[in-house]
Amino acid sequence: MNAPATQFKLDARRMAPDYRHRGIVQTAMGKYEVVRDQRKMWFHDWQGARQLASQTKFEAVNHLDKYLTQFVTNIEARGTKVHWAGNAQQAREIILGILRDKAAKVVVKSKAMTSEEIHLNDAMEEAGYEVVESDLGEFIVQLRQEAPYHLVFPAMHLTRGEIKDLFQKKLNDAPSDDPEELTMVARRALREKYLQADVGITGANFAIAETGMISITENEGNARLTAAMPKTLITLVGIEKVLPRFEDLALFLPMLAVMGTGQALTCYNTMYGGPRQPGEADGPEEYHVVLLDNHRTLLLADAEQRDALHCIRCGACLNVCPIFRNVGGHSYGTVYGGPIGSVITPHLRGLQDWKHLSYASSLCGACTETCPVKIDLHHHLLQNRRNASSPNGGSPSFWQRIAFKFFAPVANKPALWSLVTKLGRIGQIFHGPIKGTALDPAQAWTKTRDLPPVAKESFREWWEARR
Numbered sequence: 001m002n003a004p005a006t007q008f009k010l011d012a013r014r015m016a017p018d019y020r021h022r023g024i025v026q027t028a029m030g031k032y033e034v035v036r037d038q039r040k041m042w043f044h045d046w047q048g049a050r051q052l053a054s055q056t057k058f059e060a061v062n063h064l065d066k067y068l069t070q071f072v073t074n075i076e077a078r079g080t081k082v083h084w085a086g087n088a089q090q091a092r093e094i095i096l097g098i099l100r101d102k103a104a105k106v107v108v109k110s111k112a113m114t115s116e117e118i119h120l121n122d123a124m125e126e127a128g129y130e131v132v133e134s135d136l137g138e139f140i141v142q143l144r145q146e147a148p149y150h151l152v153f154p155a156m157h158l159t160r161g162e163i164k165d166l167f168q169k170k171l172n173d174a175p176s177d178d179p180e181e182l183t184m185v186a187r188r189a190l191r192e193k194y195l196q197a198d199v200g201i202t203g204a205n206f207a208i209a210e211t212g213m214i215s216i217t218e219n220e221g222n223a224r225l226t227a228a229m230p231k232t233l234i235t236l237v238g239i240e241k242v243l244p245r246f247e248d249l250a251l252f253l254p255m256l257a258v259m260g261t262g263q264a265l266t267c268y269n270t271m272y273g274g275p276r277q278p279g280e281a282d283g284p285e286e287y288h289v290v291l292l293d294n295h296r297t298l299l300l301a302d303a304e305q306r307d308a309l310h311c312i313r314c315g316a317c318l319n320v321c322p323i324f325r326n327v328g329g330h331s332y333g334t335v336y337g338g339p340i341g342s343v344i345t346p347h348l349r350g351l352q353d354w355k356h357l358s359y360a361s362s363l364c365g366a367c368t369e370t371c372p373v374k375i376d377l378h379h380h381l382l383q384n385r386r387n388a389s390s391p392n393g394g395s396p397s398f399w400q401r402i403a404f405k406f407f408a409p410v411a412n413k414p415a416l417w418s419l420v421t422k423l424g425r426i427g428q429i430f431h432g433p434i435k436g437t438a439l440d441p442a443q444a445w446t447k448t449r450d451l452p453p454v455a456k457e458s459f460r461e462w463w464e465a466r467r
Contacts, residue, residue: 004333005356011331012360021157021328028156029319035262036316042264043254053251054374057310060209060242064300067209067242068291074212078274080287088118091292095120095201095234096127098288102232104129104198108190110216110223111135112203113313114236114292116148116335117348120201132193134222136186143170149329151315151336152260157328190222200226200284202272204237205312206252210245213273214289217256217266224270233284235272238292240300240309252312259316259372299347305380308343310373317367317377323360332357339367343380351388358384414460424454 002010015021040046060067072082085091099107107129115121121142124131133142137154141147143166148154155163160177167174173185202223206215214235216223227233243252249269257263276283300306318324318338329337334345334354342357358381367377389400410416428451445451457465 004353007333008331008356008360011333012327015328015331016326022326024157024159025325025328028153029325032262032319036258036319039258039262039264043258049251049255050372050374053255053372054307054310056243056248056251057312057373058307060244061240061300061306061309063244064239064242067244068239070209071207071212071242072291074209075214075273075289077212078277080212080274080289083288083290085290085292085294087294088292091118091236091290091294092120092123094290095236096123098232098234099124099127099129099199102198102286104232106130106132106193106196107199107201108132108134108193108197108226108230109138109201110203110218110226111138111154112201112236113148113151113335114203114238115201117294118236118292120236132190132197134190134193134226135218136183136220136222139186139190140166143167147330147335150318151313151338153315157330194225194229197226197230199232199234200230201234201236202226204235204241205256206249207237207242208246208249208271209242211271211273213246213271215249215253216270216272217253217268218270219261219263219267221268224268227270227272227284228282231285232288233272233275233286234288234290236290236292238294239296240311255372256312256314259314259370295348299344302347304383305343305347307375308340308347308377308380310375311340311344312373314372316370316372320366320370322362322364322366327360332360339377339381340375343375343377343384346384346388351384355384355388358382358388418458418460421454421458425456428454 043049076082083094085094107124109115109121109131111133112120121131121133133139135154137156138148140155140158140163141149149157158166160179160182163182164174164177167182167185171185171189173188175181175185202214202216204214205217207213208215214237216227218224243249253269254265257266260266272287275285275287296309299309315338317340318329321338324338332338332341332345334341334349334357336345336348339361342360345357346354361378361381363378363381365378368375368379371377389404410420
């Protein structure tokens with residue numbers, strides 16, 4: 001297996017010239033942008049809403065110890081069993097332990113990016129359990145044995161025709177490529193699994209400290225069936241998903257819908273506070289909540305970048321990122337793609353192995369501008385680059401050390417910088433004939449872009465002449 005950086009370059013180089021793939025993504029993003037902008041105008045003050053959301057998440061994350069304790073106390077009071085998982089392995093072991101205790105055979109899952117983060121499906125399947133994704137997009141990519149393409153739209157990269165062929169091959173049922181008929185095919189397959197499932201597993205959009213409840217947002221109703229039908233329910237949630245108050249949902253639910261899918265409000269918004277209570281018609285007999293750290297507290301300790309924990313996983317930054325639009329979600333090689341993934345993955349999985357994602361950015365700032373909770377994404381990408389080159393960030397590569405060893409004295413001496421600038425003007429005269437050839441010293445750059453010309457007159461030269 002290639003190193004993450006090598007694999008990213010290979011996949012990005014393969015996907016960037018794929019105009020068919022790019023057209024599918026651009027079409028989907030174009031439709032999303034129209035409805036998103038329409039819904040944003042429904043807010044009395046969109047920028048004010050962003051500021052309030054940012055402040056609410058700031059309060060929650062900076063007092064995480066207080067709000068997590070409050071959440072656990074309140075949800076345990078209704079009979080829920082809460083488990084603390086310090087890392088991915090512990091989370092997998094906790095969940096597999098519950099499955100063994102229940103003698104489970106079939107597990108039905110609704111959308112949970114945290115489960116992708118800890119590779120839970122692979123662990124359950126290796127242990128002999130049948131695992132079925134109930135979200136339509138997740139179900140499709142599971143049949144294709146792929147990871148989700150996007151935080152919100154797992155199968156965005158596929159056409160109706162490809163899905164029809166997939167259902168015909170895997171389910172022997174695909175009357176046409178009509179979206180409604182394809183949905184009915186998936187529904188027939190999934191309804192059987194809800195009835196067979198011994199355990200249901202969900203993720204969570206928010207965890208409300210004040211009431212001790214899990215908030216799940218969805219468009220298909222599959223999470224409700226996942227929670228209601230099996231006798232045992234497990235929710236896997238990152239510790240950063242806590243909100244202080246129930247009333248905070250009045251802002252975050254419509255904000256998540258607008259920025260995630262362009263809806264005024266997502267179709268199903270459900271609160272789960274414990275196992276079935278006396279007098280209730282449905283719900284699990286036993287409810288487990290697994291609180292996942294998995295390096296989140298390391299990011300919390302970084303005062304400079306801890307606002308990355310404010311993320312509500314709406315996917316808005318992916319939708320506006322020119323890099324994501326060109327190389328696609330699978331090229332990132334990690335569950336969290338796009339700008340937010342490029343910021344948090346080096347924290348979650350190791351800076352030196354994943355620092356390349358912070359360079360996969362145009363630094364245009366579109367991600368920061370669109371983020372509903374005002375995470376300073378493009379500056380965090382720069383901070384990751386800086387940290388990767390610092391003594392505490394690990395050892396830079398040999399070529400990086402050589403390059404900066406020569407660059408530093410030139411950049412720090414005005415006379416030497418001026419001389420190099422003049423030599424650059426001469427060098428660019430000879431660069432034209434050898435551009436893109438083996439003789440081109442800048443061929444790594446000029447393969448896919450033009451080398452910027454050196455200005456005929458620098459600012460310093462202009463200023464000296466003016467004086």
